Amino acid sequence: MRTILITGPGGSGRTTVAAATALAAAREGARTLVLGADRTDTLGAALGVRTGPEPVTAAPGLTALRPDPDADFRAALLSLQDRAATALDLLGSARLEDEELTPLPGAGELSLLRALREAATADAYDLLVLDLPPAAQALALLALPEELRRYLRRLLPPERQAARALRPVLGRLAGVPMPAERLYETAARWDLELAAAEAVVNDPGTTVRLVAEPGPAGLDAVRDAVTGCALRGLRVEGVIANRVLPDDPADARLAGLAAQQRKAVDEWRAASEVDVVDVVAHLGRDPRGADDLAALAVPGAGDAPGPVRWPVRDRLADDGVLVWHIPLPGAVRGEVELVRRGDELVVAAGRFRRVVPLPSVLRRCTVDGAALREGELTVRFAPDPELWPRER
Numbered sequence: 359m360r361t362i363l364i365t366g367p368g369g370s371g372r373t374t375v376a377a378a379t380a381l382a383a384a385r386e387g388a389r390t391l392v393l394g395a396d397r398t399d400t401l402g403a404a405l406g407v408r409t410g411p412e413p414v415t416a417a418p419g420l421t422a423l424r425p426d427p428d429a430d431f432r433a434a435l436l437s438l439q440d441r442a443a444t445a446l447d448l449l450g451s452a453r454l455e456d457e458e459l460t461p462l463p464g465a466g467e468l469s470l471l472r473a474l475r476e477a478a479t480a481d482a483y484d485l486l487v488l489d490l491p492p493a494a495q496a497l498a499l500l501a502l503p504e505e506l507r508r509y510l511r512r513l514l515p516p517e518r519q520a521a522r523a524l525r526p527v528l529g530r531l532a533g534v535p536m537p538a539e540r541l542y543e544t545a546a547r548w549d550l551e552l553a554a555a556e557a558v559v560n561d562p563g564t565t566v567r568l569v570a571e572p573g574p575a576g577l578d579a580v581r582d583a584v585t586g587c588a589l590r591g592l593r594v595e596g597v598i599a600n601r602v603l604p605d606d607p608a609d610a611r612l613a614g615l616a617a618q619q620r621k622a623v624d625e626w627r628a629a630s631e632v633d634v635v636d637v638v639a640h641l642g643r644d645p646r647g648a649d650d651l652a653a654l655a656v657p658g659a660g661d662a663p664g665p666v667r668w669p670v671r672d673r674l675a676d677d678g679v680l681v682w683h684i685p686l687p688g689a690v691r692g693e694v695e696l697v698r699r700g701d702e703l704v705v706a707a708g709r710f711r712r713v714v715p716l717p718s719v720l721r722r723c724t725v726d727g728a729a730l731r732e733g734e735l736t737v738r739f740a741p742d743p744e745l746w747p748r749e750r
Contacts, residue, residue, distance in 0.1 A: 631687030
């Protein structure tokens with residue numbers, strides 16, 4: 359299934375564009391689901407229907423869904439309480455009731471990831487359009503499955519699970535703590551759920567469309583988002599310049615703003631980090647309902663471009679070192695950081711950061727240098743003679 363992630367600066371009209379994209383795809387014949395992340399029903403307002411945790415038909419071939427993070431949080435916590443009932447009884451704990459539960463920070467993100475996973479594994483749709491929060495929050499949300507799985511592997515190493523059969527023996531040995539079996543079972547269940555969400559994000563059919571109003575602030579926001587997406591290995595298939603005024607607006611007072619918008623669109627189109635720029639005209643009102651959304655002429659599903667390969671590993675013929683080529687379009691040299699930490703590589707570009715485990719062959723190498731040129735970070739790895747087999 360193809361997945362289109364819609365994000366951009368706050369207030370740029372992301373939800374309207376997501377609704378219009380989904381409607382256009384449905385009219386092209388794709389069975390489409392549009393998934394909203396906003397707690398308020400802005401998605402329903404754009405579509406002209408009321409959305410909620412149950413799927414609702416917004417148009418022929420188009421289904422809309424908006425998860426309820428409060429209900430999801432309460433259900434998950436009460437389920438956990440039931441599973442741990444024996445231990446809680448031994449501790450004399452007082453049970454929490456449904457009416458007294460309020461969601462904690464992060465509940466909305468986890469609820470949306472669960473809805474994303476469930477939608478992607480269903481056979482009822484050809485296309486999933488996800489209306490994400492503003493770009494910085496969206497990238498943090500999309501990074502969550504990978505980061506949480508990394509934390510689980512560090513806190514509960516999989517190799518320790520193999521020792522559970524030796525629990526009776528190790529339990530009698532002083533200083534050898536063995537985590538409870540239920541802890542590993544819970545971690546394994548979480549890992550499977552997170553892996554399913556991560557698979558959707560990393561799927562070759564998953565791409566990003568950035569929505570922004572053309573102007574100085576929009577230019578900076580788009581460059582920042584393109585770099586963040588590249589660091590996560592996400593392909594930005596295009597930028598949608600939203601609410602663009604006509605070249606010769608009827609109101610002369612808007613002529614300066616229209617000229618500024620045209621200049622920003624031209625700069626986007628000239629930027630090497632942006633492949634496609636689509637222009638969506640300002641209707642002179644907030645779009646509401648299918649007719650207004652169709653009038654925006656937002657592109658539908660289209661064909662998914664090739665995914666970003668992050669990173670690409672190569673061997674240089676001249677000196678035999680291994681090189682990672684990491685695409686970082688829009689990155690600024692002074693804002694890129696690279697740290698080797700044990701068997702992991704920490705890459706940061708501006709406010710975005712990613713921790714990547716090194717493959718086994720590179721764990722036996724040392725970082726020999728790095729350079730950022732033309733939107734690509736190259737990292738050189740030289741074999742460590744102390745870690746490679748010696749020739750006889």
